[in-house]
Amino acid sequence: MVKEIERYGIPIVHMATITTISESVGANRIVPTIAIPHPVGNPDLPAEEEYALRRKMVKRALEALNTDVTEPTQFE
Numbered sequence: 001m002v003k004e005i006e007r008y009g010i011p012i013v014h015m016a017t018i019t020t021i022s023e024s025v026g027a028n029r030i031v032p033t034i035a036i037p038h039p040v041g042n043p044d045l046p047a048e049e050e051y052a053l054r055r056k057m058v059k060r061a062l063e064a065l066n067t068d069v070t071e072p073t074q075f076e
């Protein structure tokens with residue numbers, strides 16, 4: 001699905017815990033996430049720290065959207 005959406009000129013960021021799967025399905029922009037049960041957060045953190053973590057991940061995804069890529073690229 002990721003490749004089909006990009007074929008129409010819409011850039012996609014695939015946020016995933018298991019990045020090898022993202023690469024195997026053809027995602028070009030990959031942002032690694034935290035853990036399988038909580039991919040974009042950490043409930044063990046205090047609320048302010050978790051908010052900062054989530055904000056950081058969204059910023060990374062937005063940076064990935066603005067980056068031209070021709071092959072699978074992970075944005076750490």
